[in-house]
Amino acid sequence: MAAAGKGVPLCDIQISCKDLRPSIDAAVARVLDSGQVILGPEVVAFEQEVAESCGVGFGVGCGSGSDALSLALHGLGIGQGDEVILPPYTFFATVGAVIRCGATPVFADIEAEGYGIDPACVADKITPRTRAIMAVHLFGQTADMEPLWRIAEKHDLLVIEDAAQSMGARYQDKPVGSLGALACLSFYPSKNLGGFGDSGMVVTNDSETTRTMQILRGHGMDPRYYHKMVGWNARIDALQAAMLRVKLPYLNSWIEQRRQAASRYMSLIQRQGLDGHLETPSELPNRMHTYNQFVVSVAHGKRDQLLQSLRAQSIGCEIYYPLPLHLQECLADMGHKAGDFPVSEAAAKSTLALPIFPGITMEQQEIVVGACAAFLRAPVRMAA
Numbered sequence: 001m002a003a004a005g006k007g008v009p010l011c012d013i014q015i016s017c018k019d020l021r022p023s024i025d026a027a028v029a030r031v032l033d034s035g036q037v038i039l040g041p042e043v044v045a046f047e048q049e050v051a052e053s054c055g056v057g058f059g060v061g062c063g064s065g066s067d068a069l070s071l072a073l074h075g076l077g078i079g080q081g082d083e084v085i086l087p088p089y090t091f092f093a094t095v096g097a098v099i100r101c102g103a104t105p106v107f108a109d110i111e112a113e114g115y116g117i118d119p120a121c122v123a124d125k126i127t128p129r130t131r132a133i134m135a136v137h138l139f140g141q142t143a144d145m146e147p148l149w150r151i152a153e154k155h156d157l158l159v160i161e162d163a164a165q166s167m168g169a170r171y172q173d174k175p176v177g178s179l180g181a182l183a184c185l186s187f188y189p190s191k192n193l194g195g196f197g198d199s200g201m202v203v204t205n206d207s208e209t210t211r212t213m214q215i216l217r218g219h220g221m222d223p224r225y226y227h228k229m230v231g232w233n234a235r236i237d238a239l240q241a242a243m244l245r246v247k248l249p250y251l252n253s254w255i256e257q258r259r260q261a262a263s264r265y266m267s268l269i270q271r272q273g274l275d276g277h278l279e280t281p282s283e284l285p286n287r288m289h290t291y292n293q294f295v296v297s298v299a300h301g302k303r304d305q306l307l308q309s310l311r312a313q314s315i316g317c318e319i320y321y322p323l324p325l326h327l328q329e330c331l332a333d334m335g336h337k338a339g340d341f342p343v344s345e346a347a348a349k350s351t352l353a354l355p356i357f358p359g360i361t362m363e364q365q366e367i368v369v370g371a372c373a374a375f376l377r378a379p380v381r382m383a384a
């Protein structure tokens with residue numbers, strides 16, 4: 001085992017870009033020299049390249065993954081009187097976008113394995129007002145799409161992918177981005193394709209909604225200073241697009257590095273005999289996991305103490321997410337209570353994300369697992 005006492009970051013976003021620095025500098029210089037710093041040719045090229053990598057025809061670049069969710073919902077005309085089904089175990093952005101477009105969020109619990117929305121729970125939530133299902137691809141792996149497609153087809157619903165955490169993942173060998181009517185990507189720095197600030201994109205095969213979203217992201221203007229609809233400023237900077245164009249060709253090799261790191265974690269955890277203490281993430285049938293996060297479930301109610309112990313040794317770890325959405329203060333008027341979504345609530349109590357990023361070393365992973373083992377196998381101290 002590696003020497004103790006060395007910290008490990010949860011995520012190191014510099015390491016994978018080190019060798020790309022000259023190309024990134026050149027991309028920045030190209031944009032600055034062009035004088036076109038918002039939208040423009042770099043953005044158009046980036047939109048085409050991302051759409052192609054997702055196996056679809058169109059991309060609409062925007063300011064963030066949150067903007068992408070809002071553009072998707074507004075672009076599809078979802079609003080007041082409509083219901084959107086989504087899981088309560090996801091980042092707040094998913095529900096925030098639904099509420100801000102005027103629609104009503106309706107929660108459906110998740111599956112214990114994989115943390116995706118549970119199709120059986122979705123089926124129970126459908127009403128005549130349901131318009132869409134938000135399939136959140138959490139932690140780097142897709143939701144179980146086949147049953148969701150069947151439900152959507154039966155009830156004439158739209159499936160929207162919240163793919164913020166899972167660009168590059170696959171389901172039945174189809175890429176994320178091509179699994180619903182629209183898919184929302186985030187290029188937040190720690191994502192699979194991380195930028196140098198905020199940006200995002202909606203990808204789709206729907207040309208009409210693409211046009212609507214392009215208009216919405218510029219305050220609904222078409223032509224200039226004539227407003228067809230009430231949009232907002234959701235534009236993407238040309239600098240982000242140009243820098244991300246340098247990184248995009250490396251996405252698959254970085255995902256491969258994440259997968260190798262995940263598999264090393266599995267063997268280290270097994271070798272340390274931690275099987276009964278830490279449940280490792282599973283790659284579910286028909287899916288290719290990208291391990292944007294390596295999330296373990298900590299047994300015996302020890303998650304919070306393990307987190308404290310790791311942090312005390314400067315080992316980065318995080319709880320995604322400590323409180324499910326239905327129990328958040330600002331959503332209290334939805335009238336939910338503890339116990340309504342037991343699988344989400346159990347996940348919120350037991351999950352812990354361990355350090356993972358392209359370039360993480362075996363030594364760093366040994367430090368993480370060694371520290372987990374030292375804590376989890378320590379004899380319980382009785383109070384004096």
Ligand SMILES: Cc1ncc(COP(=O)(O)O)c(C=O)c1O
Pocket residue numbers: 064065066067090091093094136162164165186187188198199200
């Ligand atoms: C599941 C999910 N959806 C949406 C978002 C929002 O993306 P952004 O931070 O780019 O606005 C995030 C960001 O972490 C996310 O994890």
